[in-house]
Amino acid sequence: MNEETPDRALQATERSDSSRRRARYRRLFEDCWAPVRTVVEEQLLTALIETLGPLAKSLDEADSKRVKAVLARDRAFVQAYLEALHPELIASIGSFVEAGGSEGGGARALSLIGHEDSEFDAAIDQCAARLRNSVDTEFAAVKLRLINLLHDVDLRDSDLPFRIALFVRAIAGALRHIAIAEPDVVPLMRLVSSGLSRVVGQAYKQIEKRLADSGASDAVPVWHSTVVGTHGAARGRAATGTSGAERTGNEIVSLGDAQSSSMLLSLLERLQPGAFATAGTAPAAGTAGTGPMAGAASATPGGAALTRADRVAFLESRAPGSGWSFDPALISAINDALRMTASAASAAAAAAGRPAAGVDAAHTAELRKGLIDTASRKIDKLTIELVGLLFDRIQRDRHIPDAIKEQLARLQFPLLKVALGDPELFADPRQPARRLLDRIASTSIGWSVDGEDNRRYFEQVRGAVDSVTDSPADASKAFEQSFEQFDRFLDEERTRDDDPVTRARRALAEAENREILAIKATMQVRSAFDGVQLESYLRDFLLDVWVRVLVEASTRDKTEPALVRRYLDTIPELVWSVQPKINPGDRKRMIETIPNVLAVLREGLTRMQWPSERIQQFFGRLMNSHASAVKALELAHGSPPQITPSTVRIKLDGFRIPTDTSDVALDQIKVSDDVVRHALAVGAPGVTHLSAPTEQDPLPAAMDPQQALNAIAGFSRGLWFDLRANTGQMERVVLRWISPKKALYLFTNAGGDRAHSLSPDTLVAYLQAGWLVAVESAPLFERAVDAVMFDLKHGAQPGTDASS
Structure with missing residues (x-):
């Protein structure tokens, strides 16, 4: 009994905090109805006609008659759907807020439709599951912002105030409202819900926008342990992943196979820096990531960092298989796979009449299976699977444009060569292969196909990838050279004089x-x-x-x-x-x-x-x-x-205006706002120089002063942020330039037609207020590793809700 007391006390505290936060944001949740209503009003009628119109002609007479009954009252159906959806949403929000303080978590809200038949509920669940799969990206984005807003990583799909089932239940209510016969409600609900994905997806995008404007971050929560023990196993997740049955990638390992998942998880955990502290050696000093907010994280306490030899010795003694060195036959097979991938991509591109682009995922998966057959050691087989899972997660990353993902996919086999020979890949964010992936990902967030600057950027990305895939040198060296080349391009960005x-x-x-x-x-x-x-x-x-x-x-x-x-x-x-x-x-x-x-x-x-x-x-x-x-x-x-x-x-008499500015320390330079505004008024009148925000309640993403200073130290050109400008709205901007002495920072929107300058003091104030938030909570490689750890964790523990 006594052993459970701390867990119960911590759970009670967490429930109390969660309850207060939920109540505080109730008005925000209810305000999401307005944009949802607009989406439904503008798009539901078209979706209904597109879904049921063809069926009215192709079904048998009885079924066709039911469909035509809905189409004949299509506008009345839209109005009835709105009247059914609104009270469903308000009731769900109320249930969500009230459930925040209960030990049982969020109980399922009673539907205002009033239908308690178990078959009906089962049909609701089936339709909601299909709809959930089709709007996975939009729904996951809303869920992630709610997790960050409420500081509750244990939120389940069924707990959320904006559950998928609400949109399905409202269909039944609307059908009944336009006098559809009760036996026809469930069949028609299934048909209508099948065409609702575009409407629901747009609704979730609007909800996410409202949450983002309120300061809710889309940062992936960092993986961490808790003292709750097995009751809190799902806490501190690295990403809002999906269960093994829902995964759509080309994974080699089945996450439903507990043994395979457990071995992969064991290997991945041992490759992390913290694993070495448990091996009886001095713990490695925590290395903050290389992302824009990397400096805000606290370093892991401990002694001096371990050398590569220390890591290898540890892994050789504990990792599955034996040894940690190159298998010549396997490396040769990887080189063959790399050539086959390049050849297939070139052939496909030639057939399409365009330059070589990405790789075929199914073909890559087959090549990966062949490499597993070639590998003779278990640790190599697991590493191949692990790299495959990482790249599957990269392909699903919501921040990276698809065209950039295609280029990153070409790096899978070169990165595999690095992973097989260098355990530092998973332990050190400064490892060259990681730096290249992270740098491309972080600078591509706002990229689009339009504009000369974007075309030039894409050519540099493709050139950086080509340098790695075509290099006969050591893979790590190729990544390092390519990173330096790409980073040099970013630092020496060329623009017209009149730009x-x-x-x-x-x-x-x-x-x-x-x-x-x-x-x-x-x-x-x-x-x-x-x-x-x-x-x-x-x-x-x-x-x-x-x-x-x-x-x-x-x-x-x-x-x-x-x-x-x-x-x-x-x-x-x-x-x-x-x-x-x-x-x-x-x-x-x-x-x-x-x-x-x-x-x-x-x-x-x-x-x-x-x-x-x-x-x-x-x-x-x-x-x-x-x-x-x-x-x-x-x-x-x-x-x-x-x-x-x-x-x-x-x-x-000896006074001279100086010419050498190299000996002035950075902390001495503070350019006054008046001086900057005068300079901009003369030379760049379109740029707004921002001042520190007036004192007000900070947004949820706010930092303390030291976190803000550490974060600024990690800023580099090309990083993307959400900035609250003078309009009061959050605007996505890219850090285009940092002055030589780091006294001024220039941000522009994606189109480059709006620009803002900030001093370091103003940057600190913006970060403290939550008015400047990095789009990436962590570098790409770290996000992918955290997400894979989450998937493996819950694939290896039957009964755990991996979709939470």
Whole structure:
């Protein structure tokens, strides 16, 4: 009894948290009805006619009569369907919210249709199962966002407030409403539901959009263990996978075979970095992934990282089979398979009259089976199966465009060669093969077939894959060279001089460079009035504002070569003018000097477009300082040191606008929002420079400050994010450019016609608010491994609901 107490306490706490979260989002769930209703109103009538119209002519007379009865009242059916679906959805949401605090989980909601016949329920379940398969991608996307929104990885399909069965039950309600005879309801429900996949799929897309706009992430939950024990075996899943019976890929291993699944799971778990900590050796230091949010993860505690030899020794002693080295016969067979794949793809492409593209999945599966027959060691057979499962998961990844998936599929056999000889593939995210897959995947999320930039990107992806598949060198070396080539393309992206992104980059780079020059100029100017008494506002003005006027003037050296010197000479006069004037001669000279000083100051501030209200504020304070200087109030406190313009001028004689910016540390550079907006207004008026969001409740994807800083450290060009811009809506954007000193970041939408710039401070604020969220929660390879582990875990445990 005592042993179960901690589990029960933890489960009670989790139920309480889940209940509060569900209640908090009830209004959000109910608001999803509006876009669902719009989809039904716009598409159900067409779907009904397309599904039942051909049947009205092809069925026998009795069946045809039933179908025609529905078609004759098609518009009434659509209205009745809406009237039946809405209360079904509201009741389901209510049941879902109330079930959050119950120990039994989400009980099945009672239908408002009021039909309790078991045969009817069985028909509902059968229709819902078929419909679920046809909208798998859309349904899984909604489920994943709900899991993240509610922080509940144990959600089952039958628990969700937007269950598939709701759409099927509403069909029965609508049929009854238009007076269809009761014996005909179930047969007609089966027919209508068979044509509902497009409508339901679009409905789920709209629901997902609402959830995404509310901040619900589509990040795949990371695999983790819990203290709940066997009762919590399904917790912390890596992905919302499907059961073995529902899988549609070309897997070699049957996930229903518990022995095969168990062996594969055992191998995969042993290949993970954490496995080595259980082998009696020092645990490997956790290596964060290479994705955009990799830095946000906490490192695994432990000692120094193990060497490759350590890993190999461990695997040789514990992995199924014997040894971890190349089997020459198997490598030769893989090379043959690679050549056959390339040949088949080229032949198919030639027949279609287009360049070589992807590979045939069925042909690849057959080749993989042949490799298993060739392999003599169990560990090699399992590795072949494991790589096949990984690529099946990659083909099902929802973020990668299909054309890019075709190219990645060509890397299966080269990656298999790496997997057979290098256990680091599964342990180290910096392994070259992983880096290439991850980099292509992360930069392709928003890719489309349209546009010159997209065509150029696709050619580089295909070239990177060609470099690997055609290389006679060691597979790991080929991946490494290809990654370097592809990454170089991303860093040296070529655009036209008149391209908006190019103009934005140029303007932002100029703003950053001027900030660096201002930092170095400040160091020289500060030394000129060391020991001089200056009010803080004036000292700040000279060091923060006037040095930027000097930098601005230096850009006009060719047309106005004396401009910098004229602005520099104003500093001694300005500093002297605010010093106490003890004798009448100084006061007279001050009166003669001030008009020229003020004129030069106004001219310089106008050139750099300093805001007029700030100019007026500064001159108002300066006027007060001049008045105080004339009154010589300081005499009451003793004589101040005598300062003359020449004293300051001598110190400035060696002043030069710097040219070398390499010695300025990154943490010194903070370009003000005003400076950036001024630069963009001149050079790239279409770019919006965003400021930190106003204080408000953070969205669910929010980070703490350290997580945000770690995440930014992992940012690289080409990564895709969801950004909440000034419109208040989440917008998918790509990180197009990072300034040389990482003081400014430029994001654009997929079309490149909208652009946003952010400073590091603003980035941190956006990440803390959940206003900037990486599309990828983890790199592709890591996502695929986590998903395969999930599938194997539940395929190896009969009775576990693997579809949850």
